[in-house]
Amino acid sequence: xxxxxxxxxxxxxxxxxxxxxxxxxxxxxxxxxxxxxxxxxxxxxxxxxxxxxxxxxxxxxxxxxxxxxxxxxxxxxxxxxxxxxxxxxxxxxxxxxxxxxxxxxxxxxxxxxxxxxxxxxxxxxxxxxxxxxxxxxxxxxxxxxxxxxxxxxxxxxxxxxxxxxxxxxxxxxxxxxxxxxxxxxxxxxxxxxxxxxxxxxxxxxxxxxxxxxxxxxxxxxxxxxxxxxxxxxxxxxxxxxxxxxxxxxxxxxxxxxxxxxxxxxxxxxxxxxxxxxxxxxxxxxxxxxxxxxxxxxxxxxxxxxxxxxxxxxxxxxxxxxxxxxxxx
Numbered sequence: 031x032x033x034x035x036x037x038x039x040x041x042x043x044x045x046x047x048x049x050x051x052x053x054x055x056x057x058x059x060x061x062x063x064x065x066x067x068x069x070x071x072x073x074x075x076x077x078x079x080x081x082x083x084x085x086x087x088x089x090x091x092x093x094x095x096x097x098x099x100x101x102x103x104x105x106x107x108x109x110x111x112x113x114x115x116x117x118x119x120x121x122x123x124x125x126x127x128x129x130x131x132x133x134x135x136x137x138x139x140x141x142x143x144x145x146x147x148x149x150x151x152x153x154x155x156x157x158x159x160x161x162x163x164x165x166x167x168x169x170x171x172x173x174x175x176x177x178x179x180x181x182x183x184x185x186x187x188x189x190x191x192x193x194x195x196x197x198x199x200x201x202x203x204x205x206x207x208x209x210x211x212x213x214x215x216x217x218x219x220x221x222x223x224x225x226x227x228x229x230x231x232x233x234x235x236x237x238x239x240x241x242x243x244x245x246x247x248x249x250x251x252x253x254x255x256x257x258x259x260x261x262x263x264x265x266x267x268x269x270x271x272x273x274x275x276x277x278x279x280x281x282x283x284x285x286x287x288x289x290x291x292x293x294x295x296x297x298x299x300x301x302x303x304x305x306x307x308x309x310x311x312x313x314x315x316x317x318x319x320x321x322x323x324x325x326x327x328x329x330x331x332x333x334x335x336x337x338x339x340x341x342x343x344x345x346x347x348x349x350x351x352x353x354x355x356x357x358x
Contacts, residue, residue: 055109055130056087062099064092065135073126076133077117078178079319080271081327083126083358088114092135094206097235102210104130112356113235115183116155118274124327125358134182138237143168147201148241152182156189156196164251168243170199172254176262178274182236186229187354188222191258197222199241208233225278225352267312270320276334277317277349292349293317296337299344306333331355 059067067089073082091097104111110129114120138153141162148168150159160175173194177184181196185203188195200217207213221228229236262268277296280289296302296316303313308325311333312318319333334351342348 055107058103059087059089059100059130062103063089063096065090071131073117073122073131076114076131077120077122077273078271079117079121079273079325079330080321081124081325081330082122083124083327085122085127085131086129088131088133090133090135093137094237097132097134097206098210100130100132101206101235105208105210111233113183115153115180116178118177118179119183119187119189119353121273121327121330121353121355123331123356123358127356128358132235134180134235138182139180146243146245148243150181150239150241152180152236152238154181155179156181156184160255163243164255165248167246167248167251169246169251169254170243171196171241172251172258175255175258176266181239185220185236185239186227187352188225188227190225195222195224197227199243201240201242203236203240204238205229206235206237212237224281265315267314267318267320270312270322272312272318272320273330273353275317275352276319276337278352280347280349289347290345291317295341295345295347295349299337299340301337301340304333304336306330306336309333311337 056069067087069087070084071088072084074080076088089100091100110127111132112127112129113132134153136153138151140151141154141159142149143163143166146168148163156174156177156179159181160171163171173191174196176191177189179189184196185200188197190196197217202214202216203220204212204214275292277292279291290298293316296311301311302316304311305322307329308322309329310320310322312320319330338349
């Protein structure tokens, strides 16, 4: 795990490292953006785990023109940046982020439905996408009703539940690439696998996703959403902040046997209920780490390390992280 500041002097030193950045670029951001940028903004306010130090700047882009101008500025000056959705499956360190954290504004959250074709903006929430398509009697995305993410970020990690993934019904996406050009890529061109896409390896922003769903009946689709919501409430620790599942489930073996889930392995290793500071391995679902109210990113990362080590020691399985840890 990453070393993080434990004293005020260490935190001050990190701020001094970013000071030249702040002096050089704050005015540009303030002049460019219709929505005022936030400087030294605690990322704990913008992640579902409610931990993380300050971002040098957190900005919300109002439209595609602002986004393209911002990305050109970032690329020409080689500034660090991170595109943040709802903040699920994301863990910033206690040092924060020495760069620009970007969020997409309301013009990016439109949902257009024509027959069985759905066009969803990158900033549209998955629960909203699930509800809007279900109301039109379209089936295929009901599982997304319980995933607290946005379309863009969720496609980057190919979010899903169980055997269902967001990419299953995807036709193509529109993205802004690192050359500041808008491109359209098919599902095959993107390249998806379990809780992964090749979008993680490129500096791009998902602007819009296009899905093709199956026709069903609105009552049936709404009932499935209701059932899934109830099941989620019974099986996940919704009363406390979390980042979602910490580890990916192990992939099926070559002989076709299904391995135990990450949650079952963690519970079998005796880690359920174990705490570090304010972070706890959930007593409801062992693949969740929850913030009991005063956790730090250090606490969470140390608990992740302990869980990983214990499962490997007990079962010989090296669990792969599903949550993304963002370097300061």
